[in-house]
Amino acid sequence: MTIPYLTSQPTSSTDAASGLHIGGDWTLAHYSRLEPQVLALRGRLQGEPRVDLGGLAALDTAGAALLVELLGSERLRQLAQQQALSSERRALLLAVADAMAGSQQAQEHATPSALREVLGHIGEAVETTWCHARELLGFMGLTLVSMLVILVRPMRWRLTSLAAHLEQCGLNAVPIVALLTFLVGAVVAFLGATILADFGASIYTVNLVAFSFLREFGVLLTAILMAGRTASAFTAQIGSMKANEEIDAIRTLGLSPIELLVLPRVFAMLIALPILTFIAMLSGMLGGGVVCAVALDIPVTMYLSILQDSDLLQHFLVGLLKAPIFAFLIALIGCREGFKVSGSAQSVGEHTTSAVVQSIFVVILLDALAALFLMEMGW
Structure with missing residues (x-):
């Protein structure tokens, strides 16, 4: 050496x-x-x-x-x-x-300027959003085609799977939806009464609660709850099947994963979310009625009389018509993220989180756009 x-x-x-x-x-x-x-x-x-x-x-x-x-x-x-x-x-x-x-x-x-890094991140975010929107539209078209095909063939309806998913995403969600909207209705009534009392208009708290829950809060809170509860469940279920190669086995048997896995979940959400929205509206107004009876000395008969005299049918229809749209998109996003899962448990968790975030974002975005459009139209 x-x-x-x-x-x-x-x-x-x-x-x-x-x-x-x-x-x-x-x-x-x-x-x-x-x-x-x-x-x-x-x-x-x-x-x-x-x-x-x-x-x-x-x-x-x-x-x-x-x-x-x-x-x-x-x-x-x-x-x-x-x-x-x-x-x-x-x-x-x-x-x-x-x-x-x-x-x-x-x-x-690898050491660009700060401005280039910011613009690069913005470009990546825009490109990712565009890719997600394009994939969602493609998956939506595939689901609608499969839906139209089986609607004219009742023998291919999977009623057992539909009933199971109705119980999971509909019946089991009634307690949490009713409790949450009851509490939110009580909070809205209390805050509204606190502000309106300064103007001597406490009686209009009833109209505030009814208007807000029939038009916005009932469907919005229900959709957000279903996005966090049901969309994540759909992604985890289909993602676990994808990781275990069960979806490949379904294709090998000559069956359609869309028809077998997606459509029962979509139909279950389309049925369950409007019903849950109606329950949420009733629970929210019930919570507001309890606060009005306890804090504002408005008896139940007067509360119901004010609701009867108000023109609430239009607001009720506006809120209820949003529910099927939100239900379809939530189920679609949850199922699509499940099909994107790779073969690891980490991928299941990542796509489950992504499904919840995308569902809540889409629901709030569409609700805001619908509110602006309906306000401009005078509906």
């Missing part, structure tokens, strides 16, 4: 290192000894010093990397071609110099 060395021989007082003599074993075993010398000498190199590599004994990639740091990729490439080195050392030096030159260029390109 030859001790490595790195010496400089100044030729004048103005040239601190005009000549470099490199020799010995430049290997990983001597890396810790050579690295401080390389770092110290690299900062004092000026111009194009004369370098002698003739004393090199053993050489590996660690030593070659130190030489690249000391001399630079281009300079070391020239020296390897010019000096009398063995073919093995020359090939190693050239390979390491090329590799480190490529990594340095990649690092230079």
Whole structure:
């Protein structure tokens, strides 16, 4: 084993290192000894010093990397071609110099400005949103075609699966929907009474609760609950089947996964969500009625009389007509994310989260657009 060395021989007082003599074993075993010398000498190199590599004994990639740091990729490439080195050392030096030159260029390109990073993230978000919207439209078309095909063939209806999903996403969701909307109705009535009391108009709290729940809160809260509860369940169920290759088995048997897995869930949501919306409307107005009776001394008979005198049919129809649209989109997003699951449990969790986020976003976006449109139309 030859001790490595790195010496400089100044030729004048103005040239601190005009000549470099490199020799010995430049290997990983001597890396810790050579690295401080390389770092110290690299900062004092000026111009194009004369370098002698003739004393090199053993050489590996660690030593070659130190030489690249000391001399630079281009300079070391020239020296390897010019000096009398063995073919093995020359090939190693050239390979390491090329590799480190490529990594340095990649690092230079990987540090864009902050503005470019922000614009890049915005572009990626827009592209991702567009891809999701396009995939959703394609899946929606496929589902509608399958739906139209089986509607005219009653023998292909899967009533057992439909009943099971109705129980899961409809009947089992009644307690949580009723409780949540009852509490929200009580809160809306209490806050409305607190503000309206300053104007001597506490009696209009009844109209506030009825208007808000029939038109917006009933369907919106129910849809958000179903997005978090049912869309995630659809994604997890279909995703687990996808991970276990059960969907591939269904296709192998000549059956349609859309007809077998998607349509029963879509039909169940189309039936369950309007019914749950109606229950939510009643529960919200009941919560507001309890607050009016306890805090505002408005008896139940007066509360019902005010509701009867108000023109609430239009608001009720507006709220109820939103429910099938929200139900169709929630079921569609949940099923589509389930089909996108790969073969891991992590993928199931990621797509379940994505289904909930997308469903809630779509519901709130469509509700806001519908509210603006109906307000402009005077409906």
